[in-house]
Amino acid sequence: MEQRACAACGNPAGDANLCDECVKDWAKRLAWLLKAGMPALRQIAYKQATTRERSPRHGNAAYAAPPVNEAAQALYSAVELHLQLAGGMLGVKPIGRDRHERPRTLRQWADIARLLLHRMRDLARLDTAGDLYADLIRLSEKVETATTRAGERRLVGVCPDCLHVVGDDGPVRTPIYAAHSVRYAVCPECGAWLDLQRVRLEYLRSAGLMHITRTQADAARWVRENTGVNVSGKDLANWRSRGKMPSTRRIDRHYWEWNIMELLACAQDRAGRDGDGV
Structure with missing residues (x-):
């Protein structure tokens, strides 16, 4: 069987143009847009704005707020067009x-989003799969x-x-x-x-x-805060007992010196197992 490299990450992708991990992330993003992202964006796009502006003729009066958030509406339309083009590449009628x-x-x-979620394999085999995935990201x-409120987002790096x-x-x-x-x-x-990561x-x-x-316990909390993966102290203990944290060493009875790369590898392993169970 032909072995291709993933257009996104370079990992083996079999006979498709995206690997299983990237296809899984693609589907996760589509599902989020369907269930949460687009409905929330629609509410923002068509809400009645409450921002007050001074009227040049009446200092204490305010202009009637426009009924549409134009930036949110433009983004809403851009996402819909992207999904329609992806559907067009799969021949979804009417065309x-x-x-x-x-x-x-x-x-x-x-x-379209519901249909695409059932045809992820077909999407991954398109010649344009890498571009479609990057555009959706x-x-x-x-x-x-x-x-999303700014406080809910964290600095990952540069x-x-x-x-x-x-x-x-x-x-x-x-x-x-x-x-x-x-x-x-x-x-x-x-x-x-x-x-x-x-x-x-x-x-x-x-x-x-x-x-x-x-x-x-504190090391597990550090992993959760820096990766968002729900790693427990028991997970770290299991990894040590399996010999997958060779650089980690005990300092005293309760404290350990943890290797950052090994902690992140543990988080990636846990995230992969959680994803397989979805």
Whole structure:
């Protein structure tokens, strides 16, 4: 059987153009848009704004707020068009054409999203699968930003691609923010596709933080806060007993010196097992 490399991450993808892990993330993002992202964005797009502005003729009066949030409405339409184009590539009827003469299904976004979730294998085999996946990551990140309070997002690190660009003040350091549950993101500055776990690891390494001294419970809490993966102290103990944390050593009765890379590997293993159980 032909073995291809994943267009997104480079891992083996079998006879498809995306590997199973990236297809799983693609489906997760589609499901989130269907269940939460797009409904929330629609409420924002069509809400009655409460921001008050001064009237030039009546200082204490206010303009009637516009009934539509134009930025949110434009993003809402962009996501729907993306889904329609993806459906068009799969031949989902009825078929129309956009202004660039590309085939697009005429179905509504929610119907298309449900259909695409049942045809992820077909999507992964498209020649344009890598581009479609990257576009959905970019759009879902924008929807998440538009519908999520800033306090719910954390600093993951800085974009490694931007670091290669030297500005007037040295290397460009573009901060990358994301919710705990997000695995991939797109840099808002250069558009690079980012694996957030790698970005986080490089950020910690550049800060000189490769080991932490914690109790087992506190180390598990550190992993949860930095990766969003629900790792317990028992998970760490199991990993040590299986010999998968060779660099970790006991400092005294309760405290251990933990290797950051081994902690992140434990988190990745736990996230993979949780994902397989979905």
